[in-house]
Amino acid sequence: MHHMNFPAYRGSMEYYCLGCDSHFPIDELHYTCPKCGGIFLLRDNSFDSLKEYSGQKWRDIFDSRAMAKDATLRGVFRFYELMAPVLDRQDIVFLGEGQSPIVDFSHSLRSELGGQRGAYKNEGQNPSASFKDRGMACAFSFLNRLSRTQENGDILAVCASTGDTSAAAALYASYAGKRVKSVVLLPQGKVTPQQLAQPLGSGARVLEVPGCFDDCMKVVEYLADNYRVALLNSKNAWRILGQESYAFEIAQWYDWDLKGKCVFVPIGNAGNITAIMAGFLKLYHLNIINELPRIFGVQSHHADPVYRYYAVNDPKERHFEPVNVQPSVAQAAMIGNPVSFPRVKHFVKQYETIGGVKAFQVVQVTEQDIMEGMLQANRNGHIACTQGGECLAGLKRARKLGIIDEEEIAILDSTAHMLKFIGFQDMYFNNSFPVEYGVTPDAQRANTPHLIIDALEKMALSAEEYTIKTAERIVDMLGLSKR
Ligand SMILES: *Cc1c(COP(=O)(O)O)cnc(C)c1O
Ligand SMILES: [Zn+2]
Numbered sequence: 001m002h003h004m005n006f007p008a009y010r011g012s013m014e015y016y017c018l019g020c021d022s023h024f025p026i027d028e029l030h031y032t033c034p035k036c037g038g039i040f041l042l043r044d045n046s047f048d049s050l051k052e053y054s055g056q057k058w059r060d061i062f063d064s065r066a067m068a069k070d071a072t073l074r075g076v077f078r079f080y081e082l083m084a085p086v087l088d089r090q091d092i093v094f095l096g097e098g099q100s101p102i103v104d105f106s107h108s109l110r111s112e113l114g115g116q117r118g119a120y121k122n123e124g125q126n127p128s129a130s131f132k133d134r135g136m137a138c139a140f141s142f143l144n145r146l147s148r149t150q151e152n153g154d155i156l157a158v159c160a161s162t163g164d165t166s167a168a169a170a171l172y173a174s175y176a177g178k179r180v181k182s183v184v185l186l187p188q189g190k191v192t193p194q195q196l197a198q199p200l201g202s203g204a205r206v207l208e209v210p211g212c213f214d215d216c217m218k219v220v221e222y223l224a225d226n227y228r229v230a231l232l233n234s235k236n237a238w239r240i241l242g243q244e245s246y247a248f249e250i251a252q253w254y255d256w257d258l259k260g261k262c263v264f265v266p267i268g269n270a271g272n273i274t275a276i277m278a279g280f281l282k283l284y285h286l287n288i289i290n291e292l293p294r295i296f297g298v299q300s301h302h303a304d305p306v307y308r309y310y311a312v313n314d315p316k317e318r319h320f321e322p323v324n325v326q327p328s329v330a331q332a333a334m335i336g337n338p339v340s341f342p343r344v345k346h347f348v349k350q351y352e353t354i355g356g357v358k359a360f361q362v363v364q365v366t367e368q369d370i371m372e373g374m375l376q377a378n379r380n381g382h383i384a385c386t387q388g389g390e391c392l393a394g395l396k397r398a399r400k401l402g403i404i405d406e407e408e409i410a411i412l413d414s415t416a417h418m419l420k421f422i423g424f425q426d427m428y429f430n431n432s433f434p435v436e437y438g439v440t441p442d443a444q445r446a447n448t449p450h451l452i453i454d455a456l457e458k459m460a461l462s463a464e465e466y467t468i469k470t471a472e473r474i475v476d477m478l479g480l481s482k483r
Pocket of ligand 1: 415
């Protein structure tokens with residue numbers, strides 16, 4: 001066995017309310033502040049003691065763990081001291097999440113983008129095929145600790161979702177076994193077959209209600225306020241904590257040198273962009289990195305409340321207003337009133353204090369740009385989902401606005417696997433988009449299968465004739481020359 005020593009450091013964590021500044025101990029799962037209903041961050045009050053080690057020492061520790069064959073240090077807990085340093089080894093769940101590959105733009109993509117340097121970080125290569133697994137690994141590890149230390153240890157994990165949150169929650173709950181049961185509440189008829197298949201396959205109890213995501217959300221929040229259930233939507237601060245690992249991995253991959261790096265992130269409920277800023281700030285405060293990368297949030301014009309807020313230059317003139325969303329191919333980011341918006345404001349302020357006003361920006365893109373971004377990425381060897389396409393559209397927009405240079409390295413978040421959102425590709429290729437999306441397919445880009453011999457012709461031929469005839473048609477079609 002090549003077990004590393006499990007980290008010895010233990011932090012003193014508590015919930016910290018962004019609404020009323022109250023603190024609460026972590027001996028139970030709080031979803032929102034019991035005093036004011038505000039949202040929480042998790043804070044380690046011993047964090048400053050980590051500064052006793054130099055940045056170099058921390059870099060060495062994290063780099064050496066990259067070779068560990070200890071499953072508990074393989075995923076998001078490679079960065080244990082920065083994550084949830086209250087857990088024991090036995091609490092930690094590892095289903096292969098985290099350490100997702102960063103794949104440089106192919107030469108062809110780079111040249112189509114006028115020489116722009118960049119890479120995709122493929123979050124679709126997480127176990128349930130989205131970045132949500134990072135947060136779930138952390139949240140379920142904490143639930144394990146709770147169920148180990150509490151009398152009545154059984155846990156009912158609940159979430160409202162139309163897609164990736166429920167897939168991830170159901171997967172981690174089913175791995176946890178009999179002590180954890182999961183329930184997923186979905187809006188009836190508003191989920192794709194793939195999105196429905198994942199929690200069903202993991203054995204979650206899937207409940208449907210007529211209405212939309214917001215209706216489901218209100219029901220599960222009522223349950224969490226009044227009954228003993230663990231609510232796993234992204235208001236849950238343990239999820240945000242796990243998602244910080246995305247930032248740590250980018251820093252480590254680029255050898256802790258983030259000069260000239262620009263991180264593009266789609267914004268839905270804004271949990272992910274919150275976590276990414278929080279993560280880079282932690283690294284900066286421990287001198288593990290000397291410079292913050294720039295962050296570019298990306299939103300569709302059909303769901304752009306965060307873009308609108310930051311589009312007002314004078315901070316004193318800004319005020320937040322939810323928007324009514326219109327249908328978006330970046331469906332996982334189609335949210336008009338992001339629950340983590342107070343967290344975004346909190347971290348943007350810190351981020352700009354250190355990195356200047358250009359350190360955080362939000363760009364807006366069209367639905368057409370998003371679809372074409374996804375198709376362009378994937379035709380050039382990547383595996384972007386629609387939200388990954390949104391990031392590429394965001395990069396092109398930033399180039400057009402002159403706010404990014406081609407020599408900077410753009411790191412695009414493909415938040416899920418392309419296969420989860422493949423229905424949108426079908427609509428584009430088959431020219432079957434409902435008008436509300438505002439996407440007009442370009443027939444040049446359509447790719448559909450060609451039948452080269454039909455069943456009737458096949459019946460009339462012997463097996464050998466069939467092989468030869470089919471092959472000859474392919475020869476004609478492709479213009480092959482004899483060898
Ligand atoms: C959840 C999700 C998003 C949006 O992330 P937020 O944290 O809600 O901003 C984007 N893409 C995918 C694939 C998601 O599952
Ligand atoms: Zn509060």
